[in-house]
């Protein structure tokens with residue numbers, strides 16, 4: 001791993017670059033492509049606007065961590081405490097103009113099925129919910145995701161809290177397993193395999 005990577009909590013000032021990074025890195029995730037289509041530029045635009053809203057909200061209730069190489073933001077991971085996993089209806093409705101502006105209202109039924117499926121798998125025990133998370137494309141595979149995961153796990157262990165996440169890439173499962181997450185379910189969501197993973201805190 002690069003020795004220059006430092007992980008800090010982000011403030012509201014960093015939300016827009018963080019949202020852009022997440023959107024650019026996640027524009028070709030299988031579930032995003034399934035829901036929003038194959039035009040990656042278009043997918044990135046929709047995700048970026050939606051992530052700005054989501055991250056501001058996550059920052060108020062939980063933590064948004066940023067990985068920095070010097071002054072450059074190269075990775076982001078968000079986590080929210082128990083009781084904040086599901087967006088309230090007010091927040092969901094506020095996403096409608098974002099979809100409308102990008103001509104994506106037709107995606108609503110799929111978005112609804114996707115979120116309903118994730119909500120159904122949400123474990124009924126108090127947990128911190130992780131995501132979204134990503135590393136800048138050009139910097140993937142250099143240990144930055146591991147540094148972010150270590151910081152997330154440290155936050156969880158300090159609170160003796162359970163962590164939970166969903167992922168739609170098998171390669172990510174290996175990374176999260178190394179941090180102590182275990183697969184508790186594997187399901188198809190809109191025809192895309194998703195892995196649901198839980199981590200119990202390590203004793204101090």
Ligand SMILES: CC(C)(COP(=O)(O)OP(=O)(O)OC[C@H]1O[C@@H](n2cnc3c(N)ncnc32)[C@H](O)[C@@H]1OP(=O)(O)O)[C@@H](O)C(=O)NCCC(=O)NCCS
Pocket residue numbers: 025026029131133134135136139140141142143144145146147166167168169171172173174175176
């Ligand atoms: C998943 C992700 C955050 C990992 O960060 P990273 O800095 O690339 O990861 P690291 O270098 O610390 O660790 C490498 C491990 O990450 C996983 N990984 C997943 N996608 C990867 C990618 N594109 N390149 C390299 N490693 C990747 C693998 O398990 C890999 O281990 P391996 O090389 O033994 O297979 C990053 O690759 C990414 O942003 N991917 C696209 C968006 C995404 O899928 N986000 C997670 C949503 S749950």
